[in-house]
Amino acid sequence: MFTLAEENYLKAIFHLENDYGTGVSTNAIADKMDTRASSATDMIQKLADKKVISYQKYKGASLTKKGKSIAVNIIRKHRLWEVFLVEKLDFQWDEVHEIAEQLEHIKSDELIQRLDLFLGNPDFDPHGDPIPDKNGYIKPTEKKLLSKLKKNQQGICVGVKESSAKFLQYLDTRKIGIGSSIKVIDKEDFDQSMTIQVSNKQFFITKQISENLYLKTI
Amino acid sequence: MFTLAEENYLKAIFHLENDYGTGVSTNAIADKMDTRASSATDMIQKLADKKVISYQKYKGASLTKKGKSIAVNIIRKHRLWEVFLVEKLDFQWDEVHEIAEQLEHIKSDELIQRLDLFLGNPDFDPHGDPIPDKNGYIKPTEKKLLSKLKKNQQGICVGVKESSAKFLQYLDTRKIGIGSSIKVIDKEDFDQSMTIQVSNKQFFITKQISENLYLKTI
DNA sequence: TTTATTTTTTAGGCTTGTCTAAATTTTAAG
DNA sequence: CTTAAAATTTAGACAAGCCTAAAAAATAAA
Ligand SMILES: [Mn+2]
Ligand SMILES: [Mn+2]
Ligand SMILES: [Mn+2]
Ligand SMILES: [Mn+2]
Numbered sequence: 001m002f003t004l005a006e007e008n009y010l011k012a013i014f015h016l017e018n019d020y021g022t023g024v025s026t027n028a029i030a031d032k033m034d035t036r037a038s039s040a041t042d043m044i045q046k047l048a049d050k051k052v053i054s055y056q057k058y059k060g061a062s063l064t065k066k067g068k069s070i071a072v073n074i075i076r077k078h079r080l081w082e083v084f085l086v087e088k089l090d091f092q093w094d095e096v097h098e099i100a101e102q103l104e105h106i107k108s109d110e111l112i113q114r115l116d117l118f119l120g121n122p123d124f125d126p127h128g129d130p131i132p133d134k135n136g137y138i139k140p141t142e143k144k145l146l147s148k149l150k151k152n153q154q155g156i157c158v159g160v161k162e163s164s165a166k167f168l169q170y171l172d173t174r175k176i177g178i179g180s181s182i183k184v185i186d187k188e189d190f191d192q193s194m195t196i197q198v199s200n201k202q203f204f205i206t207k208q209i210s211e212n213l214y215l216k217t218i
Numbered sequence: 219m220f221t222l223a224e225e226n227y228l229k230a231i232f233h234l235e236n237d238y239g240t241g242v243s244t245n246a247i248a249d250k251m252d253t254r255a256s257s258a259t260d261m262i263q264k265l266a267d268k269k270v271i272s273y274q275k276y277k278g279a280s281l282t283k284k285g286k287s288i289a290v291n292i293i294r295k296h297r298l299w300e301v302f303l304v305e306k307l308d309f310q311w312d313e314v315h316e317i318a319e320q321l322e323h324i325k326s327d328e329l330i331q332r333l334d335l336f337l338g339n340p341d342f343d344p345h346g347d348p349i350p351d352k353n354g355y356i357k358p359t360e361k362k363l364l365s366k367l368k369k370n371q372q373g374i375c376v377g378v379k380e381s382s383a384k385f386l387q388y389l390d391t392r393k394i395g396i397g398s399s400i401k402v403i404d405k406e407d408f409d410q411s412m413t414i415q416v417s418n419k420q421f422f423i424t425k426q427i428s429e430n431l432y433l434k435t436i
Numbered sequence: 437t438t439t440a441t442t443t444t445t446t447a448g449g450c451t452t453g454t455c456t457a458a459a460t461t462t463t464a465a466g
Numbered sequence: 467c468t469t470a471a472a473a474t475t476t477a478g479a480c481a482a483g484c485c486t487a488a489a490a491a492a493t494a495a496a
Contacts, residue, residue, distance in 0.1 A: 003482075003483090005482080005483065005484095025443080025444090026443075026444055026445085027442095027443065027444080035483085035484070035485090036484080036485065036486080037443075037444065037445085038444085038445075038446080038447095038484085038485075038486080038487095039483070039484055039485070040444095041444065041445055041446085042445095042482095042483070042484080043483080043484095045445095046482090046483095057444080057445075057491090058443080058444060058445080058490095058491060058492065085329075088336060089329070089332040089333060089336055090332065091328075091332070095328075098326075099324070099326050099329055102324045102325065102326075103321075103324060106317070106320045106321060107320065108316075108317050108320075110309075110313075111303075111307070111317055114307040114308065114309070115307060118306060118307055221452075221453090223452075223453060223454095243473080243474090244473075244474055244475085245472095245473065245474080253453090253454070253455090254454080254455065254456080255473075255474065255475085256454085256455075256456080256457095256474085256475070256476080256477095257453070257454055257455070258474095259474065259475055259476085260452095260453075260454080260475095261453080263475095264452090264453095275461085275474080275475075276460095276461060276462065276473080276474060276475080
């Protein structure tokens with residue numbers, strides 16, 4: 001059985017490997033966990049002892065099959081609970097992450113299986129992130145950052161890269177959400193800023209925004 | 219803010235004061251928490267420092283107003299989650315306690331308020347225990363142990379004193395649940411055993427059973 | 437290819453919550 | 467009232483997770 005801290009480290013390593021490739025540095029882990037490098041080293045050594053990561057001194061860490069499976073299961077729980085909070089309890093998408101951070105550690109396979117059923121076996125969480133199935137399989141989806149689109153291209157918003165409350169609230173003010181149709185009206189070469197159209201309204205966004213919105217192009 | 223361990227001790231002290239009166243002994247607490255007396259003493263001292271119990275060396279502990287309020291809130295959360303598990307996820311009443319023991323520590327007032335609403339502001343949990351309202355008020359209900367009934371008296375089962383999975387499963391085999399109508403057909407003076415009737419079936423129960431079933435007499 | 441900088445690990449400490457063993461206090465017996 | 471037993475507290479230790487400061491290794495610069 002794994003402690004809350006261990007589970008959080010495994011999840012962090014999973015996301016880091018996902019985002020930046022295999023072999024995660026001590027500093028990267030410490031950064032993500034908001035702890036000191038020495039604390040990260042301690043935990044890395046413990047996780048290596050438990051065979052959930054492979055690790056050689058100074059060479060970074062990678063999840064083993066077992067470690068990955070644990071991490072994915074936590075992510076599955078996190079995302080299912082987020083769906084519950086939004087779909088059943090009417091929370092907004094910017095309010096659910098912190099609560100799901102707690103709920104993801106509740107230990108009961110039966111609970112998650114029943115929750116999944118209760119929610120109608122959803123494929124995505126409120127932020128557009130895919131929900132791994134009970135075997136840990138994550139269906140690959142083709143999605144593209146808005147920043148990669150050229151003038152006159154368009155698509156449907158299917159996810160956010162950043163999912164901080166701040167960013168999500170910004171999107172709310174612009175009426176952008178999962179399912180929104182977005183078209184690039186104009187793109188500035190110099191700073192990658194864009195004018196986009198969202199349901200007959202046009203406005204200006206910076207690169208920082210377009211780099212955090214995933215679209216499915218049509 | 220209170221740690222998980224602190225919350226569990228507060229809850230234990232609340233239940234002990236409820237069951238056996240004010241001023242709870244170190245041993246009683248250690249017993250309920252399944253720890254050693256020395257560990258209980260450590261925690262008692264910490265909780266006294268935090269002003270959530272009043273305590274004098276060798277004299278036992280009692281919850282302060284603040285401590286009681288924290289304890290009741292945890293119990294509220296526990297019971298609401300139990301309702302959720304049974305009503306929404308179709309768990310049996312003997313399967314929910316352990317999961318609720320975890321869920322009761324999730325920290326979010328908003329979550330509990332919304333959960334309460336989602337469940338239709340239930341008054342009782344699946345074991346017949348009252349759910350404190352958000353101000354910590356517990357509506358007093360008149361209920362009587364089956365063991366107190368005399369021959370030919372009857373009532374409706376409104377709760378269980380013991381709520382171990384074992385006991386609940388025993389009740390299931392006899393088709394006894396919340397709402398069941400129970401009549402005392404015969405009572406043996408010597409050992410307090412009874413013959414009872416539950417929906418046109420009669421059977422024999424020991425004192426140990428009748429002392430753990432709450433009825434509302436009619 | 438040395439030297440300087442950055443990254444990582446180690447050493448030693450702290451807090452929480454637990455334990456065993458021993459000391460102390462209270463309560464029960466004689 | 468004195469002694470024995472039971473309850474409670476204290477002392478000292480340990481694991482988990484974190485920290486700071488210092489040492490060691492890897493990487494970058496000169
Ligand atoms: Mn989240
Ligand atoms: Mn999410
Ligand atoms: Mn319960
Ligand atoms: Mn209950």
